[in-house]
Amino acid sequence: MDRKWVTQCALSRICGVCARPLGRPIAFLGTPREVGRNAFHLPPMHVACAVGLGEREETELVTTAGFEFVRPTREDDDRRPTFQPNSLL
Ligand SMILES: [Zn+2]
Numbered sequence: 857m858d859r860k861w862v863t864q865c866a867l868s869r870i871c872g873v874c875a876r877p878l879g880r881p882i883a884f885l886g887t888p889r890e891v892g893r894n895a896f897h898l899p900p901m902h903v904a905c906a907v908g909l910g911e912r913e914e915t916e917l918v919t920t921a922g923f924e925f926v927r928p929t930r931e932d933d934d935r936r937p938t939f940q941p942n943s944l945l
Contacts, residue, residue, distance in 0.1 A: 857899060863937065865899035866925040872899030873909055881919035881945050885909060891916045895926070895938040919945045 857872060865872045883906035884896040901909065906917050920941035928935045 859936065862897075862899045863925075866937070866939065869900070871902045871905050873901050873905035876902070878902065880921050882921070882923060882941075883907075883917055883919050884923070884939060884941060885913070885915040885917055887914070888916060891918060894940055896941070897936055897938060900939060921945060 862872070864870070865875075869878050870876060871878055878900055879902075881903060882900045883903040884900060885898050885906050886896040890896050900923060903917075903919060910917055918941060921943040922941070924940045924942055925937060926940055927937045
């Protein structure tokens with residue numbers, strides 16, 4: 857999943873796996889560190905799509921009703937945008 861696609865998912869509110877519009881809840885997959893920071897790098901997904909993807913990797917799944925798309929600032933070492941769920945379910 858490249859950065860352009862991740863941004864498109866964020867702005868269009870489409871699923872990063874199947875590209876269909878997102879409803880609620882919205883699922884995010886992340887490493888324990890991403891979950892701890894509440895900042896995810898993978899795009900938002902349907903719960904079913906996230907479960908399918910997550911089975912292949914060491915990730916945790918969180919669900920939320922909404923999220924912020926946060927673009928990196930010049931000061932950030934990590935220049936990738938992140939997704940920050942703002943109403944965890
Ligand atoms: Zn999907």
